[in-house]
Amino acid sequence: MPVTPENAAWFAETCGKLTDNVGEALLGKAPVIRLALTTMLAEGHLLLEDAPGTGKTALARALAATVQGSHSRIQFTPDLLPTDITGVTMYDQAKAVWEFHKGPIFASVVLADEINRASPKTQSALLEVMEESQVTVDGIRYPTDRPFMVIATQNPIEQAGTYRLPEAQLDRFLMKTSVGYPDRDAAVQILAGSSRPDRTKELRPIISSKAIGEMIDMVRDNHVDTGVLDYVQRLAEATRDDSDTTLGVSTRGAIAMVRAARVWAAMHGRNYVLPDDVKELAGPVWTHRIIMSPDAEFGGSSGTRVLSRVLDVVESPLARA
Template sequence: MSMTPEQASAFQETFGRIVANVEQVLLGKTFVIRLGLVTLFSEGHLLLEDYPGTGKTSMARAIAQSVAGTSNRIQFTPDLLPGDITGVSVYDQKSGLFEFHPGPVFANVVLADEINRASPKTQAALLEVMEEGQVTVDGETHEAPHPFMVIATQNPIEQAGTYRLPEAQLDRFLLKASIGYPDHASTLRILEGSDVKAHDLVLQPIVTADAVLEMAEQARHVHVDPSVNDYVSRLVEATRTATEVRLGASVRGALALIRSAKTLAAASGRHYVIPDDVKSLAEPVLAHRLLLDPEAEFDGVTTSGIVGQLLLETPPPSDRQAV
């Protein structure tokens, strides 16, 4: 059943309250907070590529507290093992059985800090849980908590001793964003509150974890006109034929764009998606899924620039199509 206008209005009101709550910790970053919550309610995962000290950990904790959920932080290092993330089975001498000890991935919001510092084998430990919401250890499957969201971070300036995320893993992140440094007014507000540490500030929950699941279910039923589906399909196909691109966006990328556009529409108080929803999310959803031709990369071409150019070249629908 499609979302009703009344449900869309209630979704917008709750979404706005959560944004305002998180903004108590992450001042002046409304846009990236909205992206983070769009990811949460789209049941996806967020990749943050940003400099140290911009509030990535604080954002993850604030989102978890706002939805009455649990959060864990995993510091990725070269010697981190897959079992350090997923958990291990330990032999219990008393019972004579192996007992599973869950790892830090079993939380509602998991911060994978500097994910590219771990080896590809360790990075791959997140693939199953990010895609299927479960972890398999020694042939036994363990369900992750719901809702479940990974917020992974990368440092864009320090690449020594890092491992580039493979395309298969990048494709599992619904959105890629950057927090950036606060503006002058926000910096002044941060300095005025310097007597309180960010980790000491505990936010009051706005909704329960069950309410998040209910809102995510509602967002899935936002109406998408066939003309908007056609627009997304043309955008994604254009990424595959662009001369500077070696690997374009996958079908998973097209689905991610529709899913996130539905959530953004509901967060805007609408029970239907408009082309502007797709336009505003195209870069954070598609850019990290593109693999550039080495020559284009050497010439300074960026995937964000390509998506921006494709948005100019791909005309949006002007009329609704008959269903």
């Protein structure tokens, strides 16, 4: 069912309230909060690459509290096993039955802290649940709740003893961004409230988890013109053809852009997607999907530079018209 202007206006107003509520716990970070909400409402997952102590855990807790959902935190370590994430089937002698004990992945918002410290085998335990919102154990499928969102973190400072995320797993994150340090005014407010460092405990739900599911269904059919779809595809192809890249944006990455743009447009009160929505989201949605060639990386080039060059070269539908 197409999104009406009235629905888009309500969607934007609700997202504003959600952003403000999360912002009570994460001061001065409205742009990051909007990206996180967009990821949730597009049924995607978020990768945060940031230094310790910047508020990554607070973001996850505040999101869960705002949408009346559950929250779990998994500290990834080299000895973590896949069953520590998904859960395990155990035999109950008293009942004489096998019972599945759910792991921490069964939560509305799952914080996978320092995901690159776990072994590739353990990291792969997230592939199915991130793609299909279900876990298969002993041949039985267990669906996750809705909404379901993984917020994974990486520490860019300490790389010793870490395992680089494979491209297949990076491609399953809808967005990659960083929280960053607060500006001076926000930092002063944080210091003034240092007697109650965990502000997430004081947050009240703004909306129910069921209503979030309805918002997800509502915005799924937000209008995207054929010209905008063609623009997304031409941008994706340009990243693949760029001389500095070994691997450009995949088809999954192009689909991720359309999903995110639909939510982003509705978040701004529109029932249609503009080329500017694609441009604004290109960085967080596509940068982590671009694999640079060794020579280009050694020369100082990056995915950000490739995207900047591609956005300058590829004409938008309005410019072509």
